[in-house]
Amino acid sequence: MKLAVVGATGLVGQEILKVLEERGFEFDELHLIASPKSVGQVIKFKGKDYTIKSIEEGAKLGVDIAIFSAGGGTSLEWAPKYAAAGTTVIDNSSAWRMDPTKKLIVPEINGHELTIDDRIIANPNCSTIQMVMALAPLHVKYKLKRIVVSTYQSVTGTGKDAVQQMMDERKGINGPKVYPHPIDMNALPHIDSFLDNGYTKEEMKMVNETRKILGDSTIGVTATTVRIPSIGGHSEAVNVEFYEDFNLSEVRSILSTTPGVIVQDDPKNNIYPMPINSHNRDEVFVGRIRRDESAPNTLNMWIVADNLRKGAATNAVQIAEFMTENSLVY
Ligand code: 2RA
Numbered sequence: 001m002k003l004a005v006v007g008a009t010g011l012v013g014q015e016i017l018k019v020l021e022e023r024g025f026e027f028d029e030l031h032l033i034a035s036p037k038s039v040g041q042v043i044k045f046k047g048k049d050y051t052i053k054s055i056e057e058g059a060k061l062g063v064d065i066a067i068f069s070a071g072g073g074t075s076l077e078w079a080p081k082y083a084a085a086g087t088t089v090i091d092n093s094s095a096w097r098m099d100p101t102k103k104l105i106v107p108e109i110n111g112h113e114l115t116i117d118d119r120i121i122a123n124p125n126c127s128t129i130q131m132v133m134a135l136a137p138l139h140v141k142y143k144l145k146r147i148v149v150s151t152y153q154s155v156t157g158t159g160k161d162a163v164q165q166m167m168d169e170r171k172g173i174n175g176p177k178v179y180p181h182p183i184d185m186n187a188l189p190h191i192d193s194f195l196d197n198g199y200t201k202e203e204m205k206m207v208n209e210t211r212k213i214l215g216d217s218t219i220g221v222t223a224t225t226v227r228i229p230s231i232g233g234h235s236e237a238v239n240v241e242f243y244e245d246f247n248l249s250e251v252r253s254i255l256s257t258t259p260g261v262i263v264q265d266d267p268k269n270n271i272y273p274m275p276i277n278s279h280n281r282d283e284v285f286v287g288r289i290r291r292d293e294s295a296p297n298t299l300n301m302w303i304v305a306d307n308l309r310k311g312a313a314t315n316a317v318q319i320a321e322f323m324t325e326n327s328l329v330y
Contacts, residue, residue: 001027001324002063004087006055006078007070008032008043011160012092015313016067017045019282025317026324033058035070063087064329067316083119088329090121090319092312094201097122097209104212107318108260109136114319116328121319126311127151127202127225127234128209133284133310134303135240137258138251139214142242142297146220149206152228152235153191154275155183157307166229184229191225200225232279234307241298248291251299255286260310265289273304281306282314 007013032050041052069092079089096102104122155162161178168175169184192201206223265287273285284305292298
């Protein structure tokens with residue numbers, strides 16, 4: 001089993017390495033690949049030195065699985081080349097997510113769709129993954145009609161330079177800027193670029209990816225995505241209308257027994273999910289579960305997860321595990 005991590009020096013790439021180590025993912029060879037500026041650098045993994053290789057070199061190594069986290073442009077160009085060479089590509093960018101010939105996978109929800117013929121598998125957007133993890137089991141029971149979501153997203157979702165901008169601002173340093181406005185002590189209702197319909201790409205990812213993962217194009221979804229000066233995870237206020245009525249204790253019990261979901265919902269004791277607690281955790285945390293008293297069959301929830309973990313690295317590694325455990329890799 002030859003494994004490659006493409007984009008190994010980025011925030012998600014680094015997190016993928018941590019997750020591979022923590023989960024004891026087994027391989028015979030590991031190849032770390034990154035952009036030309038990092039080629040030749042040495043990265044330690046499990047006490048062993050790995051020299052960063054170029055993406056061109058990586059394509060010739062006959063790797064079985066490549067986890068890509070190198071951006072959409074790189075993925076559009078290189079994922080098909082790796083796939084043509086027999087590699088199963090698990091891609092963390094948005095390049096393939098809405099391609100009807102590619103699967104968009106959250107293993108706990110639709111891993112069963114994967115087959116040996118899937119050569120490029122899309123990893124969904126972070127803000128979508130954590131939301132569908134909590135909504136999928138409720139959809140099975142009560143059937144989703146409409147979702148209204150507002151996000152509070154960590155700067156880690158933008159990358160290392162964004163974390164640096166926030167830290168620089170905090171120290172009064174006038175450093176390079178990633179965002180069009182200050183991020184520290186601010187909130188930017190602007191994640192990814194704006195589209196002609198007035199929404200951002202991030203907002204439309206939440207709409208389209210949710211429907212694709214849940215396999216139901218009739219679900220109404222509307223999103224407002226906001227960047228806030230936090231690290232450790234994305235938070236989401238989610239208002240969900242169902243076709244069927246629910247009972248709150250049953251909702252709690254469904255969520256409490258959903259693998260990968262942890263209910264933290266004891267407001268009297270100030271217990272609710274927060275990014276400070278989701279940091280470095282693989283689970284999705286749900287709290288503030290309450291009935292929307294202004295509308296029938298409607299629920300409010302607060303969903304928090306480490307966007308670099310379940311929102312990116314962990315989900316990608318889980319897909320790799322699913323493919324190997326089910327002998328779906330050539
Ligand atoms: C963000 N969703 O947080 C993105 C990262 N994929 O900006």
